[in-house]
Amino acid sequence: MKQTTVSSIYASPLSRAFETAQIIAREAGFPGEVVPLPGLMERHGGSLQGKTWSDQETNNPEFAKKFLALPEEERWAFAGAETDEEILGRFEEAFSEILSRYPSGEGSIIVVSHGGVMRAFLRDRFGPSVLPDHKRAANASITRLLHDPADGNTALQLVELASTRHLPREETRQARAE
Numbered sequence: 001m002k003q004t005t006v007s008s009i010y011a012s013p014l015s016r017a018f019e020t021a022q023i024i025a026r027e028a029g030f031p032g033e034v035v036p037l038p039g040l041m042e043r044h045g046g047s048l049q050g051k052t053w054s055d056q057e058t059n060n061p062e063f064a065k066k067f068l069a070l071p072e073e074e075r076w077a078f079a080g081a082e083t084d085e086e087i088l089g090r091f092e093e094a095f096s097e098i099l100s101r102y103p104s105g106e107g108s109i110i111v112v113s114h115g116g117v118m119r120a121f122l123r124d125r126f127g128p129s130v131l132p133d134h135k136r137a138a139n140a141s142i143t144r145l146l147h148d149p150a151d152g153n154t155a156l157q158l159v160e161l162a163s164t165r166h167l168p169r170e171e172t173r174q175a176r177a178e
């Protein structure tokens with residue numbers, strides 16, 4: 001990947017994503033501040049929030065069984081979590097706000113978010129086959145999108161999906177296993 005100048009960095013204000021954005025900023029020599037945007041936050045998990053799946057199965061096996069029997073989107077509603085429609089609404093708003101700050105499309109913008117919200121966004125924009133079934137992008141993976149309104153094309157183009165080439169080999173194996 002060629003070296004590019006970073007114009008700005010936006011991140012979910014949740015600690016793991018925000019800290020990752022700060023590391024990226026430091027390593028890229030970005031002199032500006034990382035901008036937190038709440039619209040980039042991960043899906044709120046409802047009754048799943050703050051619990052491991054093991055906890056759910058142990059403490060509420062009936063809930064876990066019914067949850068797994070439902071189609072994915074119905075699972076979120078059943079758990080009182082944000083639906084794809086809800087997370088897409090706030091994510092799209094945040095993403096549109098970011099793009100509106102760069103009307104000519106110049107520069108590289110880094111957006112650090114979370115797997116669930118990114119999966120919903122990518123599937124909405126590029127179709128369900130982009131991350132089929134229950135497939136998720138690996139933690140710390142990079143997805144590159146091209147937005148070039150200067151050439152008259154305002155649609156996003158998927159350049160690279162969930163790349164882990166930048167990670168040390170052991171981390172890459174662990175990320176794929178998750």
